[in-house]
Amino acid sequence: MSQLTTEIPFFVSIPHSGETVPDLTPWLNQLPEPILMSDVDRYVDFLYEPALKELHVPYEKTQWHRYAVDLNRVPTDVDVDSVVGSNNPSGKFSDGYHWVKTKNEVQLMPSPMTLDTHKKLTELIYEPFHKSLRNHYAIFKKNNHKNVFHVDAHSMPSLGTRMHRDPGQLRADIVVSDCAAKSCSPHFRDLVIAAYAISGFKVAYNWPYLGGRVTETYGHPDQGQQAIQVELNRSLYMDEATKKLKPEAEAVQKKIAVALSYIKSELPKLINRV
Numbered sequence: 413m414s415q416l417t418t419e420i421p422f423f424v425s426i427p428h429s430g431e432t433v434p435d436l437t438p439w440l441n442q443l444p445e446p447i448l449m450s451d452v453d454r455y456v457d458f459l460y461e462p463a464l465k466e467l468h469v470p471y472e473k474t475q476w477h478r479y480a481v482d483l484n485r486v487p488t489d490v491d492v493d494s495v496v497g498s499n500n501p502s503g504k505f506s507d508g509y510h511w512v513k514t515k516n517e518v519q520l521m522p523s524p525m526t527l528d529t530h531k532k533l534t535e536l537i538y539e540p541f542h543k544s545l546r547n548h549y550a551i552f553k554k555n556n557h558k559n560v561f562h563v564d565a566h567s568m569p570s571l572g573t574r575m576h577r578d579p580g581q582l583r584a585d586i587v588v589s590d591c592a593a594k595s596c597s598p599h600f601r602d603l604v605i606a607a608y609a610i611s612g613f614k615v616a617y618n619w620p621y622l623g624g625r626v627t628e629t630y631g632h633p634d635q636g637q638q639a640i641q642v643e644l645n646r647s648l649y650m651d652e653a654t655k656k657l658k659p660e661a662e663a664v665q666k667k668i669a670v671a672l673s674y675i676k677s678e679l680p681k682l683i684n685r686v
Contacts, residue, residue, distance in 0.1 A: 420679055421557035423548045424464060424672075425564045426473040427483035427541065427626060428453035436533055437480045437510075439522055449655045450514040451507070452478060453567040459649065459661070460565055463669035467676055472544045474537070479511040479520055481537040484564075484624035487530070494521060495530045507575065515573045545630060549637060559686050561600055561679060562639040564626045570647035577620040584616035587643040589623035595631025596638040597686035603678055604640050611670040638686060644668075 431452060433440045440448060457473050464471045474483060482489075489508035491500035506512045510530070512521045525533075545562075552560040568587065572578035586608045590596050601617075609615050623631070623641045631639030646652050649661040 420469075420676055421552040421555075421560045421683070422676055422679055423470040423472070423552075423560075423562055424460065425545060425562065425626060426453070426457050426460060426471065426566075427564065428478045428566055429455070429457040430474040430476040430478070432475045433477050434480050434533065434536060436529055436536070437477075437525075440477065440479055440520065443520070446653070446655065447514065447518055447520075448477075448479070450516060450518065451511070453565075454646075454655055455650060455657060455661065456565055456567050456644065458657075459644070459665045459668050460672070462665060463672045466669070467672055469672060469676060470548055472541065472548065474541050476537045481533050482507075482509055482511065483538060483541050484566075484626050485509040486625050486629070487534050487538060489625070490530065492524060494524055496524045496526055498524075513575075515569070515575045517573075517575065542629075545626075549630070553636070557636075557683075559636045559638055559683055561596075561675075561682075562630060562637070563604065563675070564624070564639060564641045566624075566641065566643045567646050568621070568643040569652060570645050572620055581620070583620070583645055585613040585645050585648060586615045587617070587619065587621050587641075588615060589618050589621045589627065589641040589643070590639075591623035591627050591631060592618060595623055595627040595633070596640045597633050599682050599686050600638045601640060603675060603682060604642065607671040607674040607678075608642070610674060611667040613667060613671075633686065 485508050489505045490498045491504040492498050493502050493512045494510040549560050572581045588605050590601050605615050627639045627641045649664040650657050
């Protein structure tokens with residue numbers, strides 16, 4: 413977690429850039445890297461962290477691999493394929509809290525884990541991360557901020573797969589999502605869209621992503637919690653086959669810095685309008 417600042421009630425979460433596989437999920441250690449890294453938001457922390465540190469914007473990231481526990485899901489997002497004894501049918505959460513298959517439909521889990529393993533993974537990975545997110549909101553509110561602004565940062569494949577809402581479709585540079593206008597005020601949404609657009613990105617809104625469990629859980633504008641999801645097209649900065657950075661990554665990093673700086677600089681004008 414970065415140094416906390418309470419001057420501007422703004423923070424960023426990066427839930428999917430971790431690559432550490434816990435001992436509790438040994439099946440993941442046996443996978444070749446191209447499969448293991450298929451759905452990880454690799455390098456999102458690399459792209460965002462320099463600007464976050466420079467701007468003194470608090471942020472939260474994780475070391476843990478999303479296939480073990482997906483922090484943009486909730487512990488009940490499991491099915492009989494992922495946890496023994498689940499009440500949810502096979503296939504309901506293949507890319508849920510514990511990933512059973514990749515988005516390219518490659519099998520990850522050979523058999524469902526025990527309920528005890530599920531609970532231990534929740535204690536190890538899910539609870540500390542989300543406790544920290546709640547803490548960011550609490551600290552800002554304790555410092556008399558009526559509204560707290562939260563960007564949940566992700567990356568996405570450049571092309572939708574059969575498991576996405578947009579199979580075969582090429583995607584924009586950035587997708588901004590607010591749970592169908594429920595997770596933040598339109599003023600914050602418009603600011604975030606403008607920030608990435610003026611930074612040189614082509615921005616789409618709520619397609620193909622509506623927002624995940626993070627924005628759904630924390631985005632409560634009526635309670636002063638303004639949360640929004642931002643997806644970055646992986647093809648802009650990495651080779652999607654080899655998972656290696658492209659030379660263009662440095663330029664993308666600078667564009668993100670412009671976007672974050674714009675958001676932070678404009679938020680004081682917004683605080684009393686939402």
